[in-house]
Amino acid sequence: MxxxxxxxxxxxxxxxxxxxxxxxxxxxxxxxxxxxxxxxxxxxxxxxxxxxxxxxxxxxxxxxxxxxxxxxxxxxxxxxxxxxxxRMVDKGVVWNVGRVFHGDGKVFEFNLLPEGGHRNPAFxxxxxxxxxxxxxxxxxxxxxxxxxxxxxxxxxxxxxxxxxxxxxxxxxxxxxxxxxxxxxxxxxxxxxxxxxxxxxxxxDGRVFEDNFLIADVKMKADFPTERWFWFEPPFEGSGQSALLHKQPDDIWRIDFQLGWDIDREKEMQPERIRARVDEMLSSQTGTIPEYELEWTSIYTFQCxxxxxxxxxxxxxxxxxxxxxxxxxxxxxxxxxxxxxxxxxxxxxxxxxxxxxxxxxxxxxxxxxxxxxxILNSSRATDFMTPKTEISHVFRNAVLEMAARHPFARPLVNSGRLSMPCTYDGFSLFGEDALSGPERSRPGAACVDAPAGNGFLLDQLTGDFTLLALGGEAPDPVTAHGIATQVVHIADISPELAERYLGDTDQAVYLIRPDQHVVARWPSFDADAVARDIATAIGKDAA
Amino acid sequence: MTLNLDPNIPDPDGFYQELLGAHEGLSKEDSDAFNARLILTLANHIGDRDVLRAALWAAK
The missing domain is CATH 3.50.50.60 (FAD/NAD(P)-binding domain)
Structure with a gap:
């Protein structure tokens, strides 16, 4: 069974x-x-x-x-x-503004102001x-x-x-x-x-001695579509930190950091969860809006x-x-x-x-x-849950100063948004013969940009791609049984130029099926492309 | 020179980890003493009395 x-x-x-x-x-x-x-x-x-x-x-x-x-x-x-x-983007909630609170006071507010010229939002x-x-x-x-x-x-x-x-x-x-x-x-x-x-x-790894209570509540609230995060929240029973974040279908994610020594069964009792949620919601509105508990869970985590x-x-x-x-x-x-x-x-x-x-x-x-x-997530966790007295002193010093001085704000860490890693120095990546922008160097995931009536990534459809910006359209290259598709863009948007050309006016990129850059050159050279196709699939160029 | 209160540290998360790493294993007393030595070292590097005075105010 x-x-x-x-x-x-x-x-x-x-x-x-x-x-x-x-x-x-x-x-x-x-x-x-x-x-x-x-x-x-x-x-x-x-x-x-x-x-x-x-x-x-x-x-x-x-x-x-x-x-x-x-x-x-x-x-x-x-x-x-x-x-x-x-469908994900249509259904999802797009948000850009985050507020960080410490106790009663607002520390600062950030607007992620996503860079323009991408098909998809930042998250x-x-x-x-x-x-x-x-x-x-x-x-x-x-x-x-x-x-x-x-x-x-x-x-x-x-x-x-x-x-x-x-x-x-x-x-x-x-x-x-x-x-x-x-x-x-x-x-x-x-x-x-x-x-x-x-x-x-x-x-194996590191266990973080903490319990987090998730309560997804369904309510029609006028809270703005923002991420609200509290360090040492002022409302009773909320623990060391709390989070309020909107999801589709009028669902709000609420997170409470409860600490290590808790009685899980007791904390999962609906009336106890409701008491916490009441405190949080009324701290913002003065009243308790009507809501239903949609889903609750207590989790611990490890890195x-x-x-x-x-x-x-x-x-x-x-x-x-x-x-x-x-x-x-x-x-x-x-x-x-x-x-x-x-x-x-x-x-x-x-x-x-x-x-x-x-x-x-x-x-x-x-x-x-x-x-x-793991590194990024451990750092965020260490900031949110200081493990020693001195790290608590530093953490609160950062929060206090962040309210007054911009320099401290980048140190406030309630989670750094997931970005793709760049495979610098890995063996499947080839030549960087273009003095092009750093962000599109070999190893990087291609960043989107407007191209024609659509976007660049629409054209990187899952094959090896030879992307030619400016110049002449290159011939497709076939090597080791791999046939590249060719994408030639003659009319280059300013964003595309900034993200892929830098100071040069033309370039040829070899791009993997997962949209990571293999190699790039100032002009098309069929032998160089063939050589780096071999590199990209782990074959000797012989 | 005026006191720079805008973000100025590359890889701030990495710096913060290194800073707290330097305190790892120290007693509270030792951590306080370490902080004092660190402040004196940084103050000497800055040197400029006006900047140091502005920093004393900024941190109050």
Whole structure:
């Protein structure tokens, strides 16, 4: 039997018995465990490339509760490439203003004033179940067009055995167990990854001794669409910090930092939660607006990662591989970047165009990304929860001075927004022969800019791309079985020039399928491009 | 020269971590003494009495 661990918000892939449960064992190129944001985005990416992906999930849809709520631009850019971005942005709440309070007083207010010239906003708030539904719908649309993606609900993996060139997977279902095989198994089964346990792999890091209470409340309030964050809030029972943030459907996320020694059961009692929420809301309006408790949860967190994300034919992505504190929205956002990094690499390896070393690069690149996220998230947590008397003294000194002096404001840290990492110095990146802007150097994720009637990223559709700005349109280059698509932009917007040309008036960029820059040159040289295609797929240029 | 009260430290989060890292493992007494030595060192580097006086005011 497959135990039900949680209620679902949307039933997306109800259990259906498939012939493979009775017949001979079937081998699949890619089996993905877990139908969360990471598993779904990976399946969609692979399916669009024509590489079959089978997703096994022990439930039948998106779990109840808002969970991840903040999706950053990079995630939206990836979702847009995969065909789910517009619905996320349409449904999501876009916000720019944040207020930081310390006790009774406002410390300062910031407006993120997002840079213009991007298709997607800097970030949106959206409940995770919507993310999953929109990605699932995009998968269903691809399936209708013949994409080889299969979802199996209430299929719980109970054992994983690696052989030299395949993996055996035992699966339990409401109709009993069956066996399948995979060329590659991708564990996207979350922070408590059962796959990780089955393989006896460790997951080490730092435990933060704190409990956070989440209360998602439904109310029609006139609060502005802003992020309000309190250090040492003045309202009773709120703990060390508190957060108020808007989501779609009149839902507000409220977070209270409760400390370490608490009675979890007691703190989860609705009347106790309501007393806290009442205090917070009435501190702003003088009255208590009518509201319902939509979802509540108490969580603790750790900052940790697996030593390596690749174990032979089993690869880990998302929270199963790395876990961070929620401040700064680096959980789901970094997980989607994992799948974005892994999708094209798995595809090339399975098509025989690249060797296994390309999969090692998934691990090293994303381990680097995870370290950056863990660093940022640990710093935010240390600022929010000072561990020693002296760090508390400094923290409050920063907050006091930030109210009066601008210099202290960059030191106030209630979470730094997730940005994609730049793979400086990694082996799959090539030549930087252009004295171009720093932000679009090899290793960086392409930043969006207006191009023609649309945006640059609309044209980076998931193949290797030769992007020519100004000059003549280059011929497509085919090397090592990889054919580049050519995007030539003659009419260059000021934003495009600033972000990709700097002081020069023309450039040629080689861009990976995941929209990271491989190499760039002042002019087109077919041999140089061929050489760096080899670099990008981990082949010697010979 | 006037006292600069605008952001002036590259990688502020990294600096803050390093600052608190320097206090790690110190008793409160030792931390206070460390802070005093740090202030004197920085004051000497600044040198300018008008700037130092302005800083004394800014921090009050």
């Amino acid at each position: 497959v135990a039900v661990r949680y209620e679902t918000a949307f039933k997306l892939y109800p259990y259906e018995k498939v012939p493979a449960q009775a017949g001979t064992v079937v081998r699949h190129p890619v089996v993905i465990i877990g139908g969360g944001p990471v598993g779904l985005s990976l399946a969609l990416d692979l399916g669009q490339r024509g590489t079959p992906a089978l997703v096994l999930d022990d439930h039948e849809g998106a779990g109840l509760g808002s969970k991840a709520i903040c999706f950053a631009k990079r995630t939206l850019d990836i979702a847009t490439r995969l065909g789910a971005g517009q 949106i708030n959206l409940q995770q179940p919507y993310f999953e539904k929109f990605f699932f719908d995009a998968i269903a649309a691809e399936q209708a067009k013949g994409a080889p993606i299969e979802m199996r609900g209430r299929n719980q993996v109970t054992s994983v055995t690696q052989h030299d060139d395949y993996v055996t997977v035992e699966v339990d279902t409401p109709d009993g167990p069956y066996t399948l095989e995979a060329d590659y198994l991708i564990a996207c089964d979350g922070a408590r990854s059962a796959t990780r346990d089955m393989l006896g792999l460790s997951f 940790r990662r697996m030593e390596t994300f690749r174990h032979g034919l089993v690869l880990f992505a998302g929270d199963s591989a790395h876990q961070v504190s929620p401040f700064g929205a680096r959980g789901a956002n970094s997980g989607v970047q994992d799948s974005d990094n892994l999708g094209w690499k798995l595809d090339l390896v399975l098509k025989g165009l690249a060797g296994e070393a390309l999969l090692d690069s998934y691990a090293t690149e994303r381990e680097f990304g995870a370290d950056e996220n």
